[in-house]
Amino acid sequence: MVDLALKMILDDKTRFAITVLGVGFAVALVLTQVGLFFGLLDNASVTIDRLDADLWVTARNTPNVDFANPFPESYVQRVRSVPGVTRADNLIVWYAIVSLPSGAKEQVVYYGLENFPLWNFPWDVASGDPSDLRRGRYVMLDESAERRFGAFEAGDYREFLGRRLKIIGKTRGARSFTTSPIAFVDYGLAQALAPDELEGRTTFVIVKLDPNADPIAVAAEIRRRLPYNDVYTKADWASASQHYWIESTGLGLTIFLTVFLGALVGVVIVAQTLYASVAEHLSEFGTVKALGGRNLDVYGIIAEQATFAAALGYGVGFLFAQALGPVLEQLDMRMIITPTVYVMVFVGTLALCLAASALSFRKVASLDPAIVFRG
């Protein structure tokens, strides 16, 4: 079979290159924005996802894991007495101001637990042992803090809310949505750092369930016993934390607009170049019809050209996004692009390129094959 569509489109390589680059730009824009969006969302719930808890008990109307409200720590006893609960511990998530050797001050989010290893938290330890945190005024800091705090090593001291804490190790991948670095301290120390708000109080109770227990039923029973608290499953709490940021910051709308504009750029470029190409080759399409080609045959030529532009453009955009990933990582901006996103963006690119060719379809549909006899 002679592939007229391909030969025709490759006959003007400059125009085709512009089309492919246009689609590639749009795809790269969409992939990068969506990847950064998911990267940010992952930050919003990464501690919930990684901490080995099935249920989270929060103060009433706590919007997300970073903005916690204290409640009496003794509530944990009521949770432990609920059938199906294997273990329940208090967890403090709070903010602290850290004085740096330079004299500057930075904010940090700290997580306080009595027994970190039992909760598999922190999940990626670069150096040090989390079980040592309970032995004194010790802190572990995430490596990502180095961008704000400057270089630090185990054995260094930093001042948290006026108290000197010794850094005993580093973690990896613990980030908050607000970009404040994450620190890990013993539960008692976490309370001592903010005694006015946290003495005798906690911000969460985290719950491990018996493998045979029904999380929904156990959550309902905890709600009955703690009527002034909220209880979430792990997935619901992660989702609530993410949705808070999507809705309260307008992040969702921003991403939607960027993706929409990216797609629009791609559609306009493909529509414009395909339409120009069709207009330029109108007599050839007329010849196809005169020789016995149906409208369907002509649509097939244009659709194949749009598909080819979409596939190559997607490839260019994909490579660009892949190359951009490590660069953004250096800037502490993570892109998370799942295979599903790649597939969806490819299908979307294909669909939009075909939609963009609809304008050209209309032009050739009304084309009278008798133009071949009109010079």
Add this chain to the structure above:
Amino acid sequence: MLAIEARDVTKTYGEGRLAVPVLRGVSLSVARGEVVALEGPSGSGKTTLLCILGCLLTPSSGRIAIDGQDVDPHRADRLWKVRRRSIGFVFQQFNLFPSLTATENVQYTLNLRGWRGRKATREADRVLDQVGLGHRKDFRPRDLSGGQKQRVAVARALAGSAPLILADEPTGNLDSEAGAQVLDLFRSLAKVENRGLMIVTHDPSVRSIADRVISIRDGQLTTGEAN
């Protein structure tokens, strides 16, 4: 056997007071192996008649039969089938696909006609050899002379087994020598391959190779066929 037969064909553009009759009851026929020249001044209805005979346009009334089979003018959406199966075209502007080689230009038409693979390649090679372009098969139209382009167009029209070939001013863009060569080639191949050939032309030299000359004026045939 008649390659094409037209009976009482009329064509009127517009309606009511704006109606413009272009063809007024034209009847003609072209037998297989016959070469017919159609002459007429500008505005006489030549192109409209050619479009109707080529199933690119439906007549207002009248009957068309190609290779003995009636063409239903009320199924305009099916005329592409008739064109694909039964008619080869040669155009004044050649209308070759510039991005395809000579072979590919012929093969593409064969592909439309349902010929595939080596069968299409062999047929394309055969007709290109017949028109004397066996050594230019892989050339694109931009690398061919006007006469060579028109030979490719002739090969394209002959490829397959269409009983009727319609040529619109095939020598219009050629010098006299190249035009004469194309006409000789056209005539001999139409005879050898037993195809009906109608050539619409202003070129007096076409008369010399035609078996019959038909003239049209003001939408009516004036010589060669009864109206």
